[in-house]
Amino acid sequence: MTKRVLAIASGGGHFIQLMRLSPAWAGHQVSIATVDPSSRALVGEVPFFTFRDVSRADWWNIPAATLDIARILAAVRPQVIITTGALPGLIAATLAKPFGCKSLWVDSIANSEVLSGSGGQAGRVCSQVVTQWPHLATDRVEHWGSVL
Amino acid sequence: MIFVSVGSMMPFDRLTRAMDEWAAANPAIPVEIQIGKGAYEPRHARWVRKLALPDYQARVAGCALFVAHCGMGSIISAIEAGKPILMLPRLEAMAEHNTDHQLATAKHIGIRPGLHVAADVDDLKARASALLADSGLAPAPISRFADPAFTARIRAFIES
Numbered sequence: 001m002t003k004r005v006l007a008i009a010s011g012g013g014h015f016i017q018l019m020r021l022s023p024a025w026a027g028h029q030v031s032i033a034t035v036d037p038s039s040r041a042l043v044g045e046v047p048f049f050t051f052r053d054v055s056r057a058d059w060w061n062i063p064a065a066t067l068d069i070a071r072i073l074a075a076v077r078p079q080v081i082i083t084t085g086a087l088p089g090l091i092a093a094t095l096a097k098p099f100g101c102k103s104l105w106v107d108s109i110a111n112s113e114v115l116s117g118s119g120g121q122a123g124r125v126c127s128q129v130v131t132q133w134p135h136l137a138t139d140r141v142e143h144w145g146s147v148l
Numbered sequence: 149m150i151f152v153s154v155g156s157m158m159p160f161d162r163l164t165r166a167m168d169e170w171a172a173a174n175p176a177i178p179v180e181i182q183i184g185k186g187a188y189e190p191r192h193a194r195w196v197r198k199l200a201l202p203d204y205q206a207r208v209a210g211c212a213l214f215v216a217h218c219g220m221g222s223i224i225s226a227i228e229a230g231k232p233i234l235m236l237p238r239l240e241a242m243a244e245h246n247t248d249h250q251l252a253t254a255k256h257i258g259i260r261p262g263l264h265v266a267a268d269v270d271d272l273k274a275r276a277s278a279l280l281a282d283s284g285l286a287p288a289p290i291s292r293f294a295d296p297a298f299t300a301r302i303r304a305f306i307e308s
C-alpha cells in the first residue's frame with residue numbers, strides 16, 4: 001500500500017541531509033518541500049514545493065511560513081511527514097497532526113551534544129523523534145543511524 | 149581555485165573578511181566567496197551572494213580547496229565531492245549563530261580525514277596556504293545515500 005509522504009526541510013544542511021534519506025520513501029507517493037527553488041534540480045521527478053523560511057531568530061516570519069506550509073499540506077494531504085528540521089518541519093507536523101498524519105523528526109547530525117531546540121519540542125508533536133548520535137539516545141528519543 | 153562558503157542562514161563576515169585578506173596576499177590564486185547574508189563585500193576575491201544549489205555543488209567539486217563555516221551542508225558536500233575542507237566554526241559569543249553547536253560539530257565530525265578545523269582567522273589563513281600546497285588526505289568516499297539500515301527503519305516507519 002503506497003503512502004502519501006511529505007519530506008520537508010529548511011535549506012542548507014537540513015535539505016542535504018533529507019536528500020540522503022531518499023531511499024526510505026522510494027516507491028511511495030512522495031512530495032518534497034524546502035526553501036530554495038534551485039533545490040528542485042536535486043529531487044528528480046516528484047512534486048516539489050517551496051515555502052518562506054523561519055527560525056527562532058526571525059520568529060516574526062512564523063505566519064508567512066505557516067501559511068505556505070498549510071497550502072503545501074492541503075495540496076499533498078500527507079499520511080506521513082518526514083523532516084530533518086528545522087522549525088518549518090515542526091510547523092508541518094503540528095498542523096497535520098489533528099488530521100491523523102504521523103510524523104518522524106530526524107534531528108540534524110549537527111546536534112552532537114544536545115538535541116536541537118525544535119527537536120526538543122518535536123517530542124510533544126511528532127510520532128517519533130530520532131537522534132543521529134548514539135550518546136544522545138534516551139527512552140523516548142531513539143538512535144536509528146546517521147546520514148554519514 | 150579556492151571556493152569559500154559561509155552558509156545561507158546567517159551572516160559570517162569574520163570568515164569572508166579573512167579569506168578576502170588571504171586573496172589580497174595571494175593575488176595569483178583565484179578565490180570565490182559565497183557571502184550569503186554578510187554585510188562585508190570582498191574587495192579582492194570574487195564574490196556572490198548565493199549560488200543555485202547545482203552551481204554550488206559544481207564549485208565544491210571543481211575547486212582545489214573548499215573553505216567554509218562548520219555547517220553540515222558544507223561538510224556533507226565536501227565529503228560527497230571527495231574534497232578537503234578547511235572550516236572556521238561560527239561562535240555564539242560573536243553572534244555568528246544561536247548556539248555553539250558548530251564547535252561540537254568540529255569536535256565530533258571535524259576529526260575525519262580530509263576535514264580541517266581552524267582555531268581562529270590567523271590559523272585559517274595559514275592553513276589555507278599550507279593545504280593549497282599539500283592538501284593531504286581526501287575525505288573517504290561515501291555513498292550518495294545514508295546507511296541502508298537507517299533508511300530501512302524510516303521506510304518501516306512510513307509503512308507501519
